[in-house]
Amino acid sequence: MSFTIIAETNGDSLHPTTYQLISAASNVGAKSIVICPNGEAASEASKIEGVEKVISVVGDCFDIFDGSAWSAALNSVCEGKILISASPNGREIGARIAAKRNIPIIQDIVSMSEGITVTRPIYSGKAVETLTISGDAVITLRPNAFEAAALGNEAPINIVNQSADIKIAIQEAINKASERLDVTEADIIISGGRGMGSIDNFSHLEKIADIVGAAVGASRAVVDEWGMPHRMQVGQTGKTVTPSLYIAVGISGAIQHLAGMRSSKYILAINKDPDAPIFGVADYGIVSTWEEAIPALESALSELKS
Amino acid sequence: MKLVRLVKLKHKKTFERHRGENMNIAVLLKQVPDTTAKITISAGKVDESLVSKWSMSPYDEYALESGLQMKEASGGVLIAITCGPERAKKMLTDAAAVGADTLVHISDEGVKDSTHVQKLLAAAVKKFGADIVLCGKQAADTNGGSTGPGVAEILEVACVTLVSEVNYEDGKITTIRPSSMGTEKVSLNGMGVFAFDKGSSELRRPNVRGIMMAKKKVIESITSGDLGVELGISNITLDSQTPPPAKAAGQKFEGAEHVPTVVSKLRNEANVI
Numbered sequence: 001m002s003f004t005i006i007a008e009t010n011g012d013s014l015h016p017t018t019y020q021l022i023s024a025a026s027n028v029g030a031k032s033i034v035i036c037p038n039g040e041a042a043s044e045a046s047k048i049e050g051v052e053k054v055i056s057v058v059g060d061c062f063d064i065f066d067g068s069a070w071s072a073a074l075n076s077v078c079e080g081k082i083l084i085s086a087s088p089n090g091r092e093i094g095a096r097i098a099a100k101r102n103i104p105i106i107q108d109i110v111s112m113s114e115g116i117t118v119t120r121p122i123y124s125g126k127a128v129e130t131l132t133i134s135g136d137a138v139i140t141l142r143p144n145a146f147e148a149a150a151l152g153n154e155a156p157i158n159i160v161n162q163s164a165d166i167k168i169a170i171q172e173a174i175n176k177a178s179e180r181l182d183v184t185e186a187d188i189i190i191s192g193g194r195g196m197g198s199i200d201n202f203s204h205l206e207k208i209a210d211i212v213g214a215a216v217g218a219s220r221a222v223v224d225e226w227g228m229p230h231r232m233q234v235g236q237t238g239k240t241v242t243p244s245l246y247i248a249v250g251i252s253g254a255i256q257h258l259a260g261m262r263s264s265k266y267i268l269a270i271n272k273d274p275d276a277p278i279f280g281v282a283d284y285g286i287v288s289t290w291e292e293a294i295p296a297l298e299s300a301l302s303e304l305k306s
Numbered sequence: 307m308k309l310v311r312l313v314k315l316k317h318k319k320t321f322e323r324h325r326g327e328n329m330n331i332a333v334l335l336k337q338v339p340d341t342t343a344k345i346t347i348s349a350g351k352v353d354e355s356l357v358s359k360w361s362m363s364p365y366d367e368y369a370l371e372s373g374l375q376m377k378e379a380s381g382g383v384l385i386a387i388t389c390g391p392e393r394a395k396k397m398l399t400d401a402a403a404v405g406a407d408t409l410v411h412i413s414d415e416g417v418k419d420s421t422h423v424q425k426l427l428a429a430a431v432k433k434f435g436a437d438i439v440l441c442g443k444q445a446a447d448t449n450g451g452s453t454g455p456g457v458a459e460i461l462e463v464a465c466v467t468l469v470s471e472v473n474y475e476d477g478k479i480t481t482i483r484p485s486s487m488g489t490e491k492v493s494l495n496g497m498g499v500f501a502f503d504k505g506s507s508e509l510r511r512p513n514v515r516g517i518m519m520a521k522k523k524v525i526e527s528i529t530s531g532d533l534g535v536e537l538g539i540s541n542i543t544l545d546s547q548t549p550p551p552a553k554a555a556g557q558k559f560e561g562a563e564h565v566p567t568v569v570s571k572l573r574n575e576a577n578v579i
Binding site: 120 | 341344347419420447448449453454456457458459460463464465482485491494496503504506541542544547549550556557558559561563579
């Protein structure tokens, strides 16, 4: 049994989620046929355990991201069960390929076992759904929900030329001012809420972020009321994140916020209200004002890192 | 078959005509349990009858708002389309209260997966002759995000996801989407589907007159048969729905003096820093 894996890359190297897709397939006894869009990171993919072969799909259609062109080019070499990351681009390519092949798509699964049976959170984590897949399907995997496959292989690489119509054009790139890590990419996130008092006080969170290499996030209130950029918002109408550590400062924990961060591996909550709902999902809680806790956190972390 | 005509014309600046002519804007909507509603499970399944409040999915609200602004700017007809059970009709009436002109309810009978829903939505978009399709980037129940790209694939048109706004400029539709560097302005030559992230505009609320008018508005109810869509079987079956796994109670400390203790636990117990 082989699954088709559509790789995601970060420039010339594989995105860590690609390793997770391959191990998810191996865990149910499937070999991986890895498709590398535009041939990027093909030789890296060929060295991962569990990979049967790598198919480099190359062509001008990968010059910009157009879900229509990418899915048309990649679909030609897909077969059977197709695994792809539940990243924004992965979801879009996956949905297109499923519609093209007239097969179902299951987005954002967090576990897969033999059968094939998968689970996915629904209603923003208020319930979990178990589904059985009896034939071909596209399955997208939540980043960081699966272990990474190890290196140690030498699989063959085939190169396939494809062309596809690009239906959109990039008119203008608008760079963001901040060079800070994006919340969806970060392994550690420190987020602030209304309890921070004002947007200026986020500089204290940025200091912590600099020490541990974290991204800075925000609750909806801060984005809506104080004008913090929406890309920083974690929660129902913001980003869903799954870092190793999520630090919530001055965030009470509205159900919409919890929906975006409750799957984090570890959660540290700092809040002056001992009854704040955020403590209900936190692994570690500190009842304190941020004014007292953040300087203490800064010095403890600096000491650790020095 | 207005759409088909437009797709054929896509290399001839289709949208130029909108400067002088009204256009049909389809907005795809989904009714979901309100994000504040409690989810109750009985006998291995979510009990929908116990959901206290059903609402329009949050991202769909931004798509609807953008559609209304587009209609106000260029003229045209806003067609609100949903595929769901009977209860979803209430959401269409809510959409009419803020300005939707045509309300289309597609029965979800026979629907077994999201690909089925996309086929029905795409067929309805064609039937009602939409020139542009707006939807939310994902619905708040499954948070999948398949509808926009899937419908676009069936219609064989472009799709741009995670957009925050859609505009006309020089006879072209342009939109803003996130990029690895920040954001980018993207243009389309033809018909397109736009899947909305949270937009920058404030959502409008219905006024009394809008609510009264909406109550009188006729909802066009159609089935897969009316649309000529054969749904067939699905390769996926739902086994069960269960409450989320319980999380072990956390460790709570009173006062900032415990910060060093917690930091050492983060390193030694959790191994995350």
